[in-house]
Amino acid sequence: MGQSYSKGENHAATPDRFYVDSYGDYGPRRSTERWTLGRPDHALVQAFSDARSHFEPKALDALLTPDYVEVSPRGEIDRRQAVLGFYAADKATPAPPMSLATQDVRRYGDTAIVIGSVDYTIPTPTGGTVKHTVRVTYVERRIGTRWLMASAQYTGVPLAKPPQ
Incomplete structure (x- = not known):
C-alpha cells in the first residue's frame, strides 16, 4: 500500500529545507526528509514547470525519465523527444503568470502519483484577464537516487459560467 499526502495548499520549497540546483537536482537538505509532507514531489513539479515555462530543454532533459510521455490538454500524446523539441530555446514564447498547487500525493515504492493544478492568467482582447485552471496528474x-518525471496528463477545467 502506498503512502498518501493530501494538501490543499501551495507548497513552497524554502531554502532552509530544500534545494534545487542548476543541474535540476532537487530534494531535502537531509535525505531522511524525502517525502515529508509531500514537499519534495512539489519541488520536482516546480522544477519541471520552470524548465517548461522558460524553454530550457537541457534542464527539462535532466528531469525526464528516458520513456517520458505526456497527454496534452488537447488529448495529444507526446513522447520525450517531441516534448524536448517543443521546448527548444528558439521556440520560446512568453509564459503567462502561473501558480502551482499539489492536492494529493500517493507513493508506491519507487513510483509516486502527484495530482495538482496549474492556474494561469491570460489577457483578453478587451484588456482584461481571465484565469484558467488545468488539473495535472504527474x-x-x-531511478537510482533521483526522482524523475515519467509522465504528465493535463486536463483543462471548464471556466465558470458568468452569472445571468
Whole structure:
C-alpha cells in the first residue's frame, strides 16, 4: 500500500529545507526528509514547470525519465523527444503568470502519483484577464537516487459560467 499526502495548499520549497540546483537536482537538505509532507514531489513539479515555462530543454532533459510521455490538454500524446523539441530555446514564447498547487500525493515504492493544478492568467482582447485552471496528474519515478518525471496528463477545467 502506498503512502498518501493530501494538501490543499501551495507548497513552497524554502531554502532552509530544500534545494534545487542548476543541474535540476532537487530534494531535502537531509535525505531522511524525502517525502515529508509531500514537499519534495512539489519541488520536482516546480522544477519541471520552470524548465517548461522558460524553454530550457537541457534542464527539462535532466528531469525526464528516458520513456517520458505526456497527454496534452488537447488529448495529444507526446513522447520525450517531441516534448524536448517543443521546448527548444528558439521556440520560446512568453509564459503567462502561473501558480502551482499539489492536492494529493500517493507513493508506491519507487513510483509516486502527484495530482495538482496549474492556474494561469491570460489577457483578453478587451484588456482584461481571465484565469484558467488545468488539473495535472504527474507520475514520478525514482531511478537510482533521483526522482524523475515519467509522465504528465493535463486536463483543462471548464471556466465558470458568468452569472445571468
